[in-house]
Each structure stands twice: as structure tokens, then as C-alpha cells.
Amino acid sequence: xxxxxxxxxPHPSPAIYASMVAIVLxxxxxxxxxxxxxxxxxxxxxxxxxxxxxxxxxxxxxxALLMLFRGGADAIMMRAQLxxxxxxxxxxxxxxxxxxxxxxxxxxxxxxxxxxALMNFVVPLQIGARDVAFPRLNALSFWLFFMGAMLFNISxxxxxxxxxxxxxxxxxxxxxxxxxxxxxxxxxAIQIAGIGTxxxxxxxxxxxxxxxxxxxxxxxxxMFTWSALITNLIIVFAFPVLTIALLMGTMDRLFGTxxxxxxxxxxxxxxxxxxxxxxxxxxYILILPAFGVYSEVISTFSRRNLYGYTSMVAxxxxxxxxxxxxxxxxxxxxxxxxxxxxxFSITTMAIAVPTGxxxxxxxxxxxxxxxxxxxxxxxxxxxxxxxxxxxxxxVMLGMSAADYQYHNTMFLVAHFHMVIIPGVVFxxxxxxxxxxxxxxxxxxxEKLGKAAAWVIAxxxxxxxxxxxxxxxxxxxxxxxxxxxxxGYTTGNMISFVGAAILAIGFVIIVYNIYYSFRYAPRNIGxxxxxxxxxxxxxxxxxxxxxxxxxxxxxxxxxFWDAKKxxxxxxxxxxxxxxxxxxxxxxxxxxxxxxxxxFGFIFSIWPLVIISGIGIFACMAHxxxxxxxxxxxxxxxxxxxxxxxxGAK
Amino acid sequence: xxxxxVLLSVMITISAxxxxxxxxxxxxxxxxxxxxxxxxxxxxxxxxxxxxxxVFSLLAFMLIKYRASKQSEDYEPPYIxxxxxxxxxxxxxxxxIVAFLSVVSVRSNYIVEATPEGYEHKEPLVIYASSSNWKWxxxxxxxxxxxxxxxxxxxxxALEFKLYSHGPITSFWIPQLGGQKYAMADMVTTxxxxxxxxxxxMGRNANFSGKGFAENIFEVTAMPExxxxxxxxxxxxxxxxxxxxxxxxxxxxxxxxxxxxxGTHLEFSPAPEHNHGAGNSSQDNEHHDEEEHSDHSGH
Numbered sequence: 001x002x003x004x005x006x007x008x009x010p011h012p013s014p015a016i017y018a019s020m021v022a023i024v025l026x027x028x029x030x031x032x033x034x035x036x037x038x039x040x041x042x043x044x045x046x047x048x049x050x051x052x053x054x055x056x057x058x059x060x061x062x063x064a065l066l067m068l069f070r071g072g073a074d075a076i077m078m079r080a081q082l083x084x085x086x087x088x089x090x091x092x093x094x095x096x097x098x099x100x101x102x103x104x105x106x107x108x109x110x111x112x113x114x115x116x117a118l119m120n121f122v123v124p125l126q127i128g129a130r131d132v133a134f135p136r137l138n139a140l141s142f143w144l145f146f147m148g149a150m151l152f153n154i155s156x157x158x159x160x161x162x163x164x165x166x167x168x169x170x171x172x173x174x175x176x177x178x179x180x181x182x183x184x185x186x187x188x189a190i191q192i193a194g195i196g197t198x199x200x201x202x203x204x205x206x207x208x209x210x211x212x213x214x215x216x217x218x219x220x221x222x223m224f225t226w227s228a229l230i231t232n233l234i235i236v237f238a239f240p241v242l243t244i245a246l247l248m249g250t251m252d253r254l255f256g257t258x259x260x261x262x263x264x265x266x267x268x269x270x271x272x273x274x275x276x277x278x279x280x281x282x283x284y285i286l287i288l289p290a291f292g293v294y295s296e297v298i299s300t301f302s303r304r305n306l307y308g309y310t311s312m313v314a315x316x317x318x319x320x321x322x323x324x325x326x327x328x329x330x331x332x333x334x335x336x337x338x339x340x341x342x343x344f345s346i347t348t349m350a351i352a353v354p355t356g357x358x359x360x361x362x363x364x365x366x367x368x369x370x371x372x373x374x375x376x377x378x379x380x381x382x383x384x385x386x387x388x389x390x391x392x393x394x395v396m397l398g399m400s401a402a403d404y405q406y407h408n409t410m411f412l413v414a415h416f417h418m419v420i421i422p423g424v425v426f427x428x429x430x431x432x433x434x435x436x437x438x439x440x441x442x443x444x445x446e447k448l449g450k451a452a453a454w455v456i457a458x459x460x461x462x463x464x465x466x467x468x469x470x471x472x473x474x475x476x477x478x479x480x481x482x483x484x485x486x487g488y489t490t491g492n493m494i495s496f497v498g499a500a501i502l503a504i505g506f507v508i509i510v511y512n513i514y515y516s517f518r519y520a521p522r523n524i525g526x527x528x529x530x531x532x533x534x535x536x537x538x539x540x541x542x543x544x545x546x547x548x549x550x551x552x553x554x555x556x557x558x559f560w561d562a563k564k565x566x567x568x569x570x571x572x573x574x575x576x577x578x579x580x581x582x583x584x585x586x587x588x589x590x591x592x593x594x595x596x597x598f599g600f601i602f603s604i605w606p607l608v609i610i611s612g613i614g615i616f617a618c619m620a621h622x623x624x625x626x627x628x629x630x631x632x633x634x635x636x637x638x639x640x641x642x643x644x645x646g647a648k
Numbered sequence: 649x650x651x652x653x654v655l656l657s658v659m660i661t662i663s664a665x666x667x668x669x670x671x672x673x674x675x676x677x678x679x680x681x682x683x684x685x686x687x688x689x690x691x692x693x694x695x696x697x698x699x700x701x702x703v704f705s706l707l708a709f710m711l712i713k714y715r716a717s718k719q720s721e722d723y724e725p726p727y728i729x730x731x732x733x734x735x736x737x738x739x740x741x742x743x744x745i746v747a748f749l750s751v752v753s754v755r756s757n758y759i760v761e762a763t764p765e766g767y768e769h770k771e772p773l774v775i776y777a778s779s780s781n782w783k784w785x786x787x788x789x790x791x792x793x794x795x796x797x798x799x800x801x802x803x804x805x806a807l808e809f810k811l812y813s814h815g816p817i818t819s820f821w822i823p824q825l826g827g828q829k830y831a832m833a834d835m836v837t838t839x840x841x842x843x844x845x846x847x848x849x850m851g852r853n854a855n856f857s858g859k860g861f862a863e864n865i866f867e868v869t870a871m872p873e874x875x876x877x878x879x880x881x882x883x884x885x886x887x888x889x890x891x892x893x894x895x896x897x898x899x900x901x902x903x904x905x906x907x908x909x910x911g912t913h914l915e916f917s918p919a920p921e922h923n924h925g926a927g928n929s930s931q932d933n934e935h936h937d938e939e940e941h942s943d944h945s946g947h
Contacts (some may be wrong), residue, residue: 004826028869030877092860092861092862093859096856096858096859097867123938129878163858164856164858165856167858169817169855171814171815171816171817172816172856172857172858175817177781177815177816177858182945185864208941226887228653262815262833262834266834267816267832267834268817268832268834269832272817294732301783302714302725303716303724304725304726304727304728305727305729307726307728308730309729309730310730311730311735311738311739331830333827333828333829333830334821334829334830334832334837335811335829335830335832335835335837337761338757338758338760339755341757341761342753342754342757345750345753345754345757346746346750346753346754348751349746349750349753350746351744352746353739353742353743353746356738356739356742357735357738357739357742359703360706360738361730361735361738363706363707364709364728364734366710366714367710367728368714368725368726368728369710369714369725370714370716370719370723370725371711371716372677372716372717372814381707381711384703384707385700385703385704385707387699388700388703388704392696392699393696393781395692395746395749396689396692396693396696396697398749398753399688399692399749399752399753399756400753400756400757401684401688401753401756401759401760401827402685402688402692402827403691403762403827403868404758404826404827404828404829405674405682405685405686405689405823405826405827405828407819407827407828407854408819408828408854408855408856409854410822436873469672470803472672472673472674472675473672473673473674474672474673474674474823474850474852476821476852476854477856478856478861479861480861480862481860481862482862483772501888512676566784
């Protein structure tokens with residue numbers, strides 16, 4: 001019995017038991033459903049073993065949307081608990097678990113895969129490539145991320161969720177103060193997902209640098225691809241720091257080392273430093289692809305080229321460099337003295353300059369344009385004012401002396417939500433709507449889409465603007481309750497209403513997907529938005545091989561110029577196309593990683609050893625395997641092209 | 649489309665109501681450090697509002713003037729590469745603003761990290777504030793007394809708080825007297841404050857430290873120096889001395905009410921002082937000695 005006791009929840013509640021039942025029922029339903037419809041073969045052949053960047057992108061997208069609702073449920077519970085003073089909806093322990101998982105899920109398991117989804121789907125198409133440089137590695141990236149996410153998500157029903165905040169500061173996160181396995185989940189699950197991200201970083205760097213269509217020089221790349229290039233460069237430099245920090249934390253918790261402990265020379269502030277040396281660049285890993293999406297969308301729907309292309313690229317390069325020089329601003333209050341704070345205060349505020357350049361360039365892209373307000377454009381137009389509020393409060397936070405008053409308060413919470421929601425979430429929703437027809441061959445309903453955008457923008461403002469005020473009134477973040485006399489009641493109540501409105505907005509999006517799937521017309525052609533870059537030059541939905549003939553690029557807006565100036569994109573004859581083989585190894589290896597991680601979390605060493613051997617066996621298999629891919633014959637390409645609307 | 653105007657007007661009403669409330673704690677300073685921070689905050693809000701207004705008006709202008717519905721069917725927007733002068737302005741003005749804010753920020757850093765202005769004539773009162781789950785222990789070595797969860801301070805005298813923790817990282821914060829600073833287990837940090845007016849202020853731990861974090865608060869009472877002296881005398885007459893056994897009992901996780909003792913725990917359980925963050929402006933991040941701290945082994 002003792003063996004099983006460790007899997008029990010240390011702090012159960014009816015809600016958690018209900019979730020357990022719900023999870024088991026859902027899993028049974030999925031297994032029964034797939035068996036009944038005889039879809040196991042389809043699932044395995046077409047999805048679990050696929051190395052196609054488009055399908056991997058779609059799987060990232062589904063995971064991101066699922067996690068959005070998981071993290072959103074956490075958010076609603078938090079705002080409901082704080083809606084009234086002395087509320088007893090949640091107790092302190094539950095509240096702590098919920099804000100911890102909300103942060104981790106939203107950043108690592110929602111925003112990251114959403115970005116990965118768009119990068120996977122769009123970047124190879126934008127550069128005119130047939131796939132990424134290492135398709136099988138790409139599948140491994142996805143499955144590692146997915147297994148990491150699943151491992152993290154079972155924490156609240158098996159053994160208990162992490163409860164030390166998404167920043168997981170030591171010594172609070174050490175064994176002494178976090179006795180349950182919750183923080184083990186944090187360390188191991190993020191580690192597994194993080195390795196997946198690091199691999200993606202390398203994969204996409206190589207893809208963008210080596211696989212661009214002939215004629216597409218670096219300075220002719222679409223802006224989204226540029227943002228992906230810079231983002232992956234940051235990933236390659238930042239994620240190893242997280243890997244090491246998590247490894248040190250794991251060693252502390254499982255093997256009795258003293259990197260961050262209270263005694264034996266451990267340094268708690270070392271964790272904070274390492275975490276934010278990864279954590280601040282991570283912010284730009286999230287925001288730069290979002291900027292890329294806005295650049296594409298605003299240019300497309302202003303019917304004009306992007307203003308100041310060169311300065312857009314330069315500003316991203318500068319941001320990527322500065323992003324590694326500002327991490328101390330997350331703890332100006334650690335007592336490092338006026339000189340250190342002054343340096344980091346200046347570097348922090350300096351980031352506002354390249355970011356401001358981008359805002360002005362977007363505004364100037366609209367100048368003398370012909371603005372069509374579609375759903376993606378509406379998100380972009382709402383992004384500019386809301387993100388400006390988030391951005392300027394960031395400059396305020398960058399003033400270190402004043403930060404002593406903002407730090408750890410709701411003001412900070414308001415700031416980063418006003419940056420991340422309009423910055424990242426709006427961009428992802430804009431990108432989703434924009435590239436949806438390319439992914440699925442039909443468009444999302446515009447009326448529902450715009451309604452959702454307005455509701456989400458209103459919800460964002462209502463939920464987060466009051467926090468600027470309660471923060472300045474002394475409400476610290478992560479407090480599970482407050483007294484009636486504190487004066488935070490009105491603000492928190494408004495925030496709750498805002499959160500509920502946000503939730504309605506997301507429900508509208510889900511309904512829109514359902515509605516459009518049922519009723520949207522399928523004969524939309526390959527270029528429904530009258531867009532400008534290469535992904536719109538191939539069919540919707542995109543055939544396996546992306547482009548029947550490799551496009552040849554002569555200008556920055558290759559597809560636009562092909563439409564307007566008569567540039568010829570496809571000059572060659574059809575040839576047989578070389579494609580990579582599908583493989584089940586990435587899925588199996590990642591599943592073994594899941595078991596490996598689970599074994600680590602609960603210190604079940606036999607499990608760790610067996611699954612560890614399995615992981616090495618998978619790698620050995622790959623090393624000795626001879627896999628030259630396969631060819632799609634010319635006749636088949638011709639057939640597909642004719643079916644999809646004629647070879648170009 | 650109507651929905652959008654309803655939403656906008658609701659938003660404006662709410663922000664108007666919110667700003668109309670009584671003064672927010674941070675913007676109602678009662679000490680020189682908090683006053684400096686509040687004036688920095690108000691100044692930056694002013695500049696930032698200007699930027700927000702510029703961006704909003706540019707956006708509104710573009711949207712009104714260049715909507716497709718306002719233009720002829722066959723208008724073809726031109727190809728515009730960019731203009732070196734326009735972009736220089738877009739870089740130059742933000743650089744000027746950031747440079748100005750940097751100067752203010754650096755000056756404020758040195759002000760909040762030093763003895764408060766106007767209080768230099770007297771030796772500052774040194775108070776050791778240490779946190780344990782989920783309490784604050786205030787030791788007055790000069791007076792030889794110790795309190796738990798409440799703090800009496802004199803006005804007209806600078807305060808030098810020596811902060812450290814018996815457990816997780818916490819953050820010592822009295823919003824109306826000045827910003828916060830971390831209390832950590834392996835070093836002592838220094839926070840310079842002063843109270844201009846007598847009164848009662850809220851103090852709390854601002855850094856998440858586990859289950860009892862929300863209630864990890866303390867009351868601050870500022871009073872004229874004579875009253876403070878009287879209180880010290882009274883404590884010395886009435887309170888019982890703090891012992892090592894008693895102190896270890898206090899360190900156990902949980903919440904306690906107000907408590908008062910004579911003597912300080914520093915005598916048997918000294919603070920982990922390495923002279924870190926001690927207000928000297930130079931880089932003081934020299935390496936830690938890897939030594940044991942007796943005060944950590946207590947739990």
C-alpha cells in the first residue's frame with residue numbers, strides 16, 4: 001500500500017475528484033470512439049507517425065487550444081476566488097496550485113505551442129520549401145512537447161500540482177518547503193518540453209538559413225519568417241540555461257545537492273538569476289513571432305508593402321541582443337545596489353526604442369494604404385492601442401527606484417497581461433484566422449470572428465485595467481484572499497467580470513470553428529485574402545509536397561509581384577518529388593520520455609532505468625537505420641495538381 | 649457595431665470611477681523615499697500618457713483617412729520603401745525620452761539607496777526585520793527589545809532596516825513609507841526608510857512564500873520620538889525576555905498575533921551578515937563565503 005500512497009493527492013477537494021472522473025471518462029470515450037470508428041490505423045499512419053510540418057503544426061495548434069482552456073479555467077477560478085473579500089471558494093493551497101499551473105500552462109504549454117504551430121505551418125511555405133530541414137526531428141520536438149505537457153497536466157490528479165509559483169523560486173520550491181511531488185512535476189515536465197523546443201530552435205534555424213527558394217535572399221524573406229529566424233536564434237541561446245537550471249533544481253530535490261538550498265552554501269538567488277536569464281529572452285521568444293504575424297496581417301490588409309522593412313529587421317536583431325541584458329529587472333529589489341540597478345534600468349528602458357520603431361512602422365504601413373478590416377486586421381488594430389498601454393507601463397516598471405513599489409504587486413500582473421494578451425494571444429488568434437483557409441481549405445466566419453475579437457478586447461481591458469489601481473493601492477500578487485477593509489473589492493470584482501467576458505470571447509471562437517466547419521463554402525481558391533507572400537501561391541489545403549515546382553523568387557513580395565507585375569514563380573517542369581518517410585520512433589521515444597519523467601518524479605528507479613534504456617534504443621535505431629525517403633512520381637504529382645485546380 | 653460603442657462607454661465609465669477613489673496607497677506617501685517614488689511614478693505616467701495619446705491619434709488618423717470604404721475602387725496603394733528621416737524621428741524621439749527617464753531613474757536609485765534626505769543629521773535607527781513562515785520579527789538592537797508582527801517607529805529619525813529571512817525569500821514592504829526589498833536567508837539587505845508623519849501604516853510581505861502568504865502582514869505605527877522612547881521604556885518594564893527556546897518555538901510555521909520581548913534574538917542567532925546591499929553604491933556582488941549559518945539549522 002505504501003507504494004501507492006505517494007500517488008494520492010496531498011490536498012484533495014471535490015473539484016479534483018470530479019476532474020479525475022472527467023479525465024477517466026474522456027479517455028475511455030476517446031478509446032471507445034476511435035475503436036468504434038476503426039480509426040486507429042488512420043490515427044497512427046496520418047498523425048502519430050507523420051513528419052509533415054503542416055500536420056505537426058496542426059497538432060501543435062490543437063494542443064495549444066486545449067491548453068488555452070486548461071489555463072483559462074485556472075484563470076477563471078482565480079478571479080472568482082478574488083472577486084469578493086474573504087472568499088472561501090478556494091483555500092490557500094488550491095489557489096497557490098492554480099496560479100502556478102496557470103502561469104506554466106499559459107506560457108510553456110499554450111503560447112509556445114501556438115507559436116510553434118504557426119511557425120511549423122507557415123515558415124516552410126513562406127520560403128518555398130518542401131518541409132523543414134530535419135522532418136523527423138521536428139516530429140520528435142512536437143511529441144516531446146506534447147508528452148511534457150501531458151505529464152504536467154496529470155499532476156493535479158496524481159500526486160499533487162506544483163505550488164511554488166510559475167517562477168518556482170528556491171528555497172520555497174526546495175524539499176524543505178515544498179514537500180509534495182508537485183515541484184518535481186514542474187522540473188521534469190518543463191525539462192522534457194524544453195528539450196523539444198531547443199530541438200525546434202536548431203531545426204528552424206537550419207531550415208530558414210539553408211532551404212529558402214532560389215532567389216530569396218535574407219533581405220527578401222517575409223517578415224514572419226524573419227521573426228521566426230530571430231526567435232529560434234534566441235531559443236538556441238536561452239533554452240540551455242533553462243535546461244541547466246531545471247537540472248540543478250531536480251538534483252536539489254531528488255539527489256540532495258545544494259545548489260539553491262538554505263544550508264551548505266546553497267544560493268537561492270542563483271535560481272532567480274538563472275530562471276530569468278532564460279525567462280526574459282523567453283518573453284521575446286513569445287512576442288517576436290507575434291510581431292511577425294502583425295507585420296504580415298497589417299501589410300496584407302492595408303494592401304501595401306510593409307513600411308521600413310530594413311528597420312523592422314534591425315529592430316528585431318537589436319531586441320534579440322538586448323533581451324539577454326535585462327534579466328535583473330525581474331528582481332531590482334534583491335538588494336544588488338544602486339549601480340547594478342541603474343545599468344539594468346537603462347537596458348530595460350532601451351528595449352522600448354526598437355519596439356516603438358515597430359509600432360510606428362505598422363502605423364506607417366497603413367499610411368496611404370487601403371485598409372480592409374477583416375478579423376485578423378481587427379485583432380491587429382486592437383493590438384496597437386492595448387499593447388501600447390502594456391508597453392509604456394513596462395517602461396514605468398523599468399525605472400528601478402519606482403519598481404520597488406510596483407514589484408510583486410497587481411500592477412506588475414496587469415502590465416504583463418496587457419503585453420502578453422494583446423501582444424501574443426491576439427497575434428495568435430489573428431494568425432489562426434489568417435492562415436486557417438490555408439490549413440483547412442475554408443474560412444472562419446468573419447462576423448463571429450469580429451464579434452469574438454471585440455469581446456476579447458473588452459474582456460482584456462476590464463480584467464486587467466483595474467489591477468493597475470489595486471496594485472498601486474498595495475495589493476500584492478498571489479494573495480489568495482484579502483480583507484474587506486483593504487479596499488480592493490471593486491477592482492477585483494470588475495476583474496472577475498472581465499475574465500468572464502474573456503471566457504465568452506473564447507467560447508465564441510470555438511463556436512465559430514464549429515459553425516464554419518459546418519457551413520463555410522469550400523470553393524475559396526488558394527488566395528482568399530489577396531495576400532502577398534509565397535504560402536498563398538500553392539493550393540488550399542496544401543498538398544503533401546507543398547509546391548509542385550520550387551518557386552523562384554525575384555523580389556521581397558514574391559507572390560504579390562507575380563500577381564501584379566507578372567513575375568513568373570514556377571518556371572520548371574514537373575519532376576518527381578523527394579519526400580521523407582513517416583516514422584513512429586519520435587512518438588515512441590517521447591512516450592518513453594513520459595515514463596522516464598514519471599519515474600523521476602516519483603523516484604521509481606526501475607522505471608527510470610527501463611525507459612532510459614528504451615530511449616537510447618530509439619536513438620541507436622535511428623543511427624543504424626537506412627532511410628532515404630521516397631519519391632512521388634510525376635504522374636501522381638500531376639494528378640494531385642489537376643485535382644486541386646490545375647498545375648501552374 | 650453598436651455593441652462596440654456600448655463596450656467602449658462602459659470601459660470609460662469604469663476607469664473614471666476607479667480613478668475617482670480615495671488616494672492609492674503608493675501615491676499617498678508619508679515618507680521621503682515613498683515621496684520620491686510617487687513623484688517618479690506620476691512623472692512617468694505623464695510622459696507615458698503623451699506617448700499613448702500620440703499612438704492613439706496616429707492610429708485613429710490612419711483608420712479614418714485610409715479605410716478602403718473611403719477610397720475609390722481603383723486606388724492602388726503605392727510601394728513605399730521607408731524614409732530615413734521619418735525613421736530617424738521614430739528612433740530619435742523615443743531615445744530622448746528613454747535618456748531623460750534614465751537620468752531620473754539613476755538619480756532616484758542613489759536617493760532610495762541612501763539615508764533619506766533631510767534626516768542625515770541623526771544616526772539612523774537600525775531595526776533588524778526578519779521573516780519566518782509567516783511572521784515578521786523586529787529586533788531593535790539599540791533599544792534591546794524585539795517585537796513580532798508589529799513595528800513602532802519614531803518620526804524625525806531615519807530608519808535602516810536590516811532584512812533577512814529564516815525561510816523562503818520574502819519582501820519587506822511598507823507602501824506609504826517606501827518601496828520593498830527582499831529578505832533572504834543567506835544575506836542581509838538594507839532598506840532605507842523614514843516616516844514624515846505619525847500614523848498607522850500597512851506593512852506586508854510582498855513576495856509569495858507559501859500557504860500563509862496572504863496573511864503575512866504587520867502593522868506599522870509611527871510616532872514622535874518622545875512617545876517612542878516611552879514605549880521602549882514600557883516594554884522594558886513589562887515584557888519578558890526572549891530565549892532561544894522561545895524563539896525557536898516562534899519560528900515554527902504558522903501565524904501569531906502581536907508579541908513583545910526584551911532582548912533580541914540576534915544575541916543567540918545572529919543575522920547572516922556579509923555586508924550585502926548595504927547601501928554603498930559600488931558593485932557589491934562579491935562571492936559568498938561558503939560558510940554555515942547557525943541560524944539556518946534551527947529548523
